[in-house]
């Protein structure tokens with residue numbers, strides 16, 4: 602039985618974060634209320650402004666309170682790049698990475714969809730509809746590195762890529778389950794196992810093993826460098842891509858670019874074992890250059906809300922939001938209509 606009451610932590614953040622999150626919440630309420638699903642929201646003021654006001658980035662008490670929720674809806678954090686009051690890396694390390702590692706968000710899920718009514722920079726994009734399943738807690742981003750003889754001619758700097766059998770297995774299993782649930786049932790492992798032989802072999806061996814339990818999923822392999830070419834020349838060939846943390850970071854930015862717009866791309870930071878809340882957010886940042894103008898595109902945040910509904914066990918509600926967004930883009934495109942206007946238009950289509 603799917604729960605009908607969910608406790609949601611809302612972290613609007615800085616800049617356009619609160620502006621786009623307000624529209625996502627508006628759409629979520631409009632789709633859940635008539636279905637008898639309630640989202641009980643608690644707002645946490647975290648981010649650059651909160652740090653400047655209080656000196657808190659993310660303390661243990663807040664972390665424990667966040668852990669009690671069923672899911673987290675996140676906007677964006679960060680000051681303007683020329684705002685010297687906020688040290689570079691502070692929010693990335695002590696807020697974003699702390700959440701990701703602390704809540705064990707081992708899957709970073711990024712759908713790449715080219716919507717009708719929007720413009721891809723590719724001349725002939727074909728049908729772009731794939732999902733990148735990026736590892737979230739290991740690889741070169743695990744923080745296993747350091748320097749010796751720092752600042753000398755003999756400085757040694759290392760970032761050791763950490764790949765555990767457990768971590769790769771749970772990621773790959775998630776990717777196969779996702780591929781199984783999609784129409785094309787295709788999974789592409791992206792790595793570089795000809796050069797990064799140790800991690801690459803672990804990934805390939807794990808994919809080979811898990812594949813035996815998913816006989817109806819077609820499995821493919823591509824080196825990361827070739828993948829960047831095919832993502833540009835023939836993105837329609839991809840369905841589900843599973844890859845490590847660093848390769849996934851790069852591929853998902855490219856995926857965002859070819860689908861035509863930073864204002865459209867959502868993401869999920871997922872703890873698929875459900876030992877802690879997953880977190881859903883637009884891929885974009887706080888956009889200080891347009892904050893307060895009421896022109897930010899809230900679509901990515903709205904789509905992140907739909908991913909959250911799916912995760913909470915309401916795929917039919919997620920589907921309604923996705924279809925409303927698709928129809929809205931098809932009719933109105935991405936030209937600036939105003940942030941609240943886009944939210945209102947999507948809500949109107951849900952009725």
Ligand code: NAI
Pocket residue numbers: 617621676677678679680681682697863864884885886887888889890891896897898899901
């Ligand atoms: P950004 O994504 O905030 O903005 C890049 C460009 O895209 C800007 O010109 C902006 O106006 C535009 N843009 C972004 N989202 C938009 C939307 N929804 N509608 C219309 N236009 C949009 O990236 P930037 O400028 O590099 O970073 C600004 C701040 O955001 C920095 O402090 C950065 O650290 C932070 N950031 C935070 C992230 C997060 O919270 N997960 C992710 C990326 C950046």
Ligand code: MG
Pocket residue numbers: 850854
């Ligand atoms: Mg990135």
